[in-house]
Structure formats: structure tokens, C-alpha cells
Amino acid sequence: MSQAKLDHSPEAAPSKARLRLWLKLLKTSAGIETELRRRLRDQHATTLPRFDVMSALSRNPGGLKMSQLSQFLRVSNGNVTGIVDRLTEDGLALRVAVPGDRRAQVARLTPAGVAEFARLAAEHEAWIDELLAGLALEDINEMTALLEQIQPAAPAGDAT
Amino acid sequence: MSQAKLDHSPEAAPSKARLRLWLKLLKTSAGIETELRRRLRDQHATTLPRFDVMSALSRNPGGLKMSQLSQFLRVSNGNVTGIVDRLTEDGLALRVAVPGDRRAQVARLTPAGVAEFARLAAEHEAWIDELLAGLALEDINEMTALLEQIQPAAPAGDAT
DNA sequence: AATATAAATTTCAAGCTTGAAATTGTTTTG
């Protein structure tokens, strides 16, 4: 019979390889995210959550209900409440009553918000270009395809 | 001469492909991270930051200075202060004075912390196995290799 | 219509995170 296997056996190795991949994946995305946060803060006095909300509102000029916004961004309702509050204080967003339903409100960018986001988005794209410069175009598409195969429990409102 | 290029031209496409990769990368790691946080909370009444600190201390039975801990985890000093405070309140970690230097302290796991982390780590590895089940072993190694090529500004204390 | 159920949002407490300021202790240097 086959002996009990050690860590280097074919049975144990895949688990370690997956763990290694996860740590690398996490480290890479956390590293990029940290750099984006730093640049948003230092160069534009804003934050990633604010950028994300503005980005979602930018794609929906008609506005998004608070609940749609939180589903789209996959964060809690209470979370977007606070972020939209602060964007509103800064004149970048506003809340509009929904005609048929007095419970609901739609968040929209103000003209100032639209202009500000245009600036941020251009910078953001350039930053990503720079931060992913290490990968050949071929590798870019290769990795994107591989990532498609990982499907962590990600139900509803999937806007890839 | 060549005309001005549109978005689908060879010059514009790579930038969009990189942006797409970044969004996918972020979404994938955020999805896995959210699931890990949920399981740590629901099944073990703990958090990812606590797990990370315990993991670092577990690899260093002799303890780590607060500053070493924050460098290793790439978070601020003030951050680890709070997490170690809470682990200490729960009897999972403790601070030990450093002989030569009265400013410094070393954080260590208590025996209860060691035991608790053993449980958590086993679960964690199984979860990663499950969450990355969509990828063949071949793809695992392929993606790990590709991730190596992305190097976001990541100086000092690099413990991959 | 009165009641119950459901839905949209906000409020809240607790923890995480950061960068800057404050503390305390060490080392260097004039």
C-alpha cells in the first residue's frame, strides 16, 4: 500500500499552491489599491470610496437609488448613505426625490461632480496603465481570462 | 499619414484591457476577502485583521516588535496597537518588554492564541481550497507566475 | 378601512485604517 503522504506529496501540494496564489493575489491588489488611495488623497484630496460612488453615478446620469448604488458597489446601505452625505456637502452630488415613491431617493452627480469625475477618471486610467506596465498585452488578456474562472460567491447585481 | 485613432485602435485598446484586468482583479480579491471575513465572523467570531496579526505572530514564536508587525503587515503603527490591544483583552496575545530597549515591546501569542490560530489556519486553508476550486492546478501556477510580474511600489519588508 | 407585511433609507455602535501629533526613551554630538 502507499505510505502516508508528507507535505510534498501530490495530495498536499495543490492546497499549498492555492494558498500561495491567494496570498499573491491579495498582496498585488492590496498594493495597487494602496497606491491608488495614496494618489487620490495626495493629488486630488479624495478617497477611493468616493471615487467608486462617483464612477457609478457617472455611468448613470439619470441617477441611482441609494439601494441600487449599494447593490452595484456591493457595500451596505448605511455605507453609501455616509459617502453620498459627504459628496453632497462638497457639492459634488445631490439627492433627488423619486416621483412615485416617497421612501426612495436618487443620488446624482452635480455638474461640478461630473467635471471633477472626468478629471479623476483620466488620471485613474493613466495610473492603472502605469501600475500594470509590467505585463505584456498578451499576459493582460491571459490573466483576465484566468480570473474569469474564479467565481467567489458573487450573486445579484453582477456588473463586470 | 494615419488618421486619428478611435477607441478601438491599437493605441487605445491596451489601456482599456489593463483597466478591465484591474477591475476584474479587484473584484475577485474583494469577493474572496469578503467571503473570508464573513466566515471568520460567523463561524469564529473574529476578523481578518485579527487573523492576519495572529498569523504573523504564529510565524514568529519569539514575538515581534510592534513596529516589525506593522511593517510586515503593511499597516500603520497605530493600527496594530489597536488590534493587539483587543487580542490582548481576549487573552490571545500579550506584550513583553524588550530587555535592551525600554521603548519597545514585543507582541506574542499566548498558549490560547496559539491553539486558536491553529484552528483558524486549518479552516482558512480549506476555505481557500474551496474558493479557488475553479482553477486547475496548472492555471494556479500560471496565474501566480503572472502576478509576480506586477510590481506595485512595494518597498521594504517584502515577505512574499 | 384597519392591520400586517414589506421595502427604502437612515441611524447607530463597534471595529478597522490612516497620517499626524504627542510621549517616552535612546543615541549622537557639540
Place this chain on the structure above:
DNA sequence: CAAAACAATTTCAAGCTTGAAATTTATATT
């Protein structure tokens, strides 16, 4: 050795994040 420079840590305010509870409004059921 006193002063200045440096180092390790904690404290702090502000923002992010969550899940649960509370509000307010809408819809469905008796």
C-alpha cells in the same frame, strides 16, 4: 554632559465599513 536628533509606541480625529435596529412609506390582507 547637555542638547539635539532620532526611534518606538500610543493617542487622536476623521473617514470607511458592517450588521442590526429604527423610521418612514408603500402594498397586501383581512
